[in-house]
Amino acid sequence: xxxxxxxxxxxxxxxxxxxxxxxxxxxxxxxxxxxxxxxxxxxxxxxxxxxxxxxxxxxxxxxxxxxxxxxxxxxxxxxxxxxxxxxxxxxxxxxxxxxxxxxxxxxxxxxxxxxxxxxxxxxxxxxxxxxxxxxxxxxxxxxxxxxxxxxxxxxxxxxxxxxxxxxxxxxxxxxxxxxxxxxxxxxxxxxxxxxxxxxxxxxxxxxxxxxxxxxxxxxxxxxxxxxxxxxxxxxxxxxxxxxxxxxxxxxxxxxxxxxxxxxxxxxxxxxxxxxxxxxxxxxxxxxxxxxxxxxxxxxxxxxxxxxxxxxxxxxxxxxxxxxxxxxxxxxxxxxxxxxxxxxxxxxxxxxxxxxxxxxxxxxxxxxxxxxxxxxxxxxxxxxxxxxxxxxxxxxxxxxxxxxxxxxxxxxxxxxxxxxxxxxxxxxxxxxxxxxxxxxxxxxxxxxxxxxxxxxxxxxxxxxxxxxxxxxxxxxxxxxxxxxxxxxxxxxxxxxxxxxxxxxxxxxxxxxxxxxxxxxxxxxxxxxxxxxxxxxxxxxxxxxxxxxxxxxxxxxxxxxxxxxxxxxxxxxxxxxxxxxxxxxxxxxxxxxxxxxxxxxxxxxxxxxxxxxxxxxxxxxxxxxxxxxxxxxxxxxxxxxxxxxxxxxxxxxxxxxxxxxxxxxxxxxxxxxxxxxxxxxxxxxxxxxxxxxxxxxxxxxxxxxxxxxxxxxxxxxxxxxxxxxxx
Ligand code: DGJ
Numbered sequence: 001x002x003x004x005x006x007x008x009x010x011x012x013x014x015x016x017x018x019x020x021x022x023x024x025x026x027x028x029x030x031x032x033x034x035x036x037x038x039x040x041x042x043x044x045x046x047x048x049x050x051x052x053x054x055x056x057x058x059x060x061x062x063x064x065x066x067x068x069x070x071x072x073x074x075x076x077x078x079x080x081x082x083x084x085x086x087x088x089x090x091x092x093x094x095x096x097x098x099x100x101x102x103x104x105x106x107x108x109x110x111x112x113x114x115x116x117x118x119x120x121x122x123x124x125x126x127x128x129x130x131x132x133x134x135x136x137x138x139x140x141x142x143x144x145x146x147x148x149x150x151x152x153x154x155x156x157x158x159x160x161x162x163x164x165x166x167x168x169x170x171x172x173x174x175x176x177x178x179x180x181x182x183x184x185x186x187x188x189x190x191x192x193x194x195x196x197x198x199x200x201x202x203x204x205x206x207x208x209x210x211x212x213x214x215x216x217x218x219x220x221x222x223x224x225x226x227x228x229x230x231x232x233x234x235x236x237x238x239x240x241x242x243x244x245x246x247x248x249x250x251x252x253x254x255x256x257x258x259x260x261x262x263x264x265x266x267x268x269x270x271x272x273x274x275x276x277x278x279x280x281x282x283x284x285x286x287x288x289x290x291x292x293x294x295x296x297x298x299x300x301x302x303x304x305x306x307x308x309x310x311x312x313x314x315x316x317x318x319x320x321x322x323x324x325x326x327x328x329x330x331x332x333x334x335x336x337x338x339x340x341x342x343x344x345x346x347x348x349x350x351x352x353x354x355x356x357x358x359x360x361x362x363x364x365x366x367x368x369x370x371x372x373x374x375x376x377x378x379x380x381x382x383x384x385x386x387x388x389x390x391x392x393x394x395x396x397x398x399x400x401x402x403x404x405x406x407x408x409x410x411x412x413x414x415x416x417x418x419x420x421x422x423x424x425x426x427x428x429x430x431x432x433x434x435x436x437x438x439x440x441x442x443x444x445x446x447x448x449x450x451x452x453x454x455x456x457x458x459x460x461x462x463x464x465x466x467x468x469x470x471x472x473x474x475x476x477x478x479x480x481x482x483x484x485x486x487x488x489x490x491x492x493x494x495x496x497x498x499x500x501x502x503x504x505x506x507x508x509x510x511x512x513x514x515x516x517x518x519x520x521x522x523x524x525x526x527x528x529x530x531x532x533x534x535x536x537x538x539x540x541x542x543x544x545x546x547x548x549x550x551x552x553x554x555x556x557x558x559x560x561x562x563x564x565x566x567x568x569x570x571x572x573x574x575x576x577x578x579x580x581x582x583x584x585x586x587x588x589x590x591x592x593x594x595x596x597x598x599x600x601x602x603x604x605x606x607x608x609x610x611x612x613x614x615x616x617x618x619x620x621x622x623x624x625x626x627x628x629x630x631x632x633x634x635x636x637x638x639x640x641x642x643x644x645x646x647x648x649x650x651x652x653x654x655x656x657x658x659x660x661x662x663x664x665x666x667x668x669x670x671x672x673x674x675x676x677x678x679x680x681x682x683x684x685x686x687x688x689x690x691x692x693x694x695x696x697x698x699x700x701x702x703x704x705x706x707x708x709x710x711x712x713x714x715x716x717x718x719x720x721x722x723x724x725x
Pocket of ligand 1: 338368369413480482528529530531547549550
């Protein structure tokens, strides 16, 4: 049983394959966290309930002051506002009397197999009920009537727990949520580094690592999307943790809107970490009896280093987050028209692309932006989802027929949550743009955001999409989102509900995506937001792959791909070979091979030599398809730590093969570099397909291989397969 209740000590023990977590119902029904760490047999151990007092003045419930207990320093399981816990709080409710003091205490619990869904929101899932147990922990503020349910799902075969909360107004009058975080963890030390992923457009998810310090620190988004600039992922790694060793907590929020992930270290040198919806620009009114569900947070714990944390996330996301037909079925290898043609295409050109691509072995043509309205540049037509018959005479049918005749499937681009001021839709419904009354909204890429918090707007957009998708043979949709949300308000939201806008907007996005994947379950959906501006676990519930970055230069991509791989698997990391990059085709291919792989170029312009290279790459793509998507990733040499090269290895699930890739960013003159392989079977012999040498897994992992002869020039690379013989 991954979840047990010790009724003598009133503790809950939550055991994953790599962690134990103990919750204690303390005196006065305070809910405390006693432990989160490596597996232990005990269901209880004393001495962790009360910590040193006198943060400044000790405040406590008089009944239990004698125990040395004060909420200010206790490991409170879900810290609330206003009742003597002065650290960052997970919950703040402005109650019907107008104050925001909230003090929740345990009232009961339920443990059951399986995992419930969150109404209207994406979340991870169980494939069968015996994969995980769920604990619902009930708590209540007996003065305000605020009720909280804390949900914990514990996956017994991997190192993962998920958490979320439901807040219900059980009081007499309306209340307003000011903060409602998904998780709160009190860790009895601050000897950790915070690892997070920062970036910008064309440079997403760079790795940042820094020691925790006293005070509050963290990452967040206020952009209406999870964003290019920070990702809803944070790891707390022991100071000495490396890729291979040491204690690491990994946290990832299943949410595509404004998030906040904060750590506060106090005078006791303890750390409180919270993750959830960003409280800035957030509020949610609850009438008596109404409730609010927070998004879900995924928690991973391991003592085996940062690399193992990533592998736990990867396996979990491949098995328990990504869903639908394309979770297990091989996805078509695509060529995308964007970098090849931008807005300048017509039926003939696209069919010509398809014919040449087909000779190379490509399986699907994706027509990117520019096929609708008068969309000949990015100033116009978002919202007018009607085929531009000047470019595509006779509509989509002749084009799709031509593409299919070439032997390729067909995909199409949409940006459903946007509206161009120069569009028929905007002229008909200016109030459908996200805006504040009396203020001209900010413009980004010449476009406004469409108010998908409104059901009437969603219905309209869905009808337009449905018409195209239902009446044409479309195998794939790329869903884009090319600006951040400013002027956040909806024309129809009453004044007292305006703070709900951002969350309502993302619920609207989820609703639209859900309509797409449930109505057209065979369509392969790929997410995108100006590259990787909405690369988060919530989007992976709808689309098994996300465009990683508009930067397709393989050397720049190394940084984004190393960062993205912190928690996201290769199966979702969309990566293409393009014409626009500094290196030759070998390196473009070797780097893109680490992701979903595809092309983003005019295939007619390839030289004969490049065509042969592309054919060879495609053969390699097929050969390594499941190895890359299901295998174990080892980041052996990080470009963040080594100015010369990046090296990674992906090991087939059954350890029968491993693909080692070495990319030289800058030639190193000092020779003798050894790379030790990882994850092989020490007792098997492996053949190096470059040299023909046969060596044991033990030798390859302990003595390693000398890589000086590999990838000698700037921008060059080698990908070597080690196959068990
Ligand atoms: C941004 C995306 O990241 C690109 O791949 C492309 O689809 C453009 N938008 C089209 O406008």
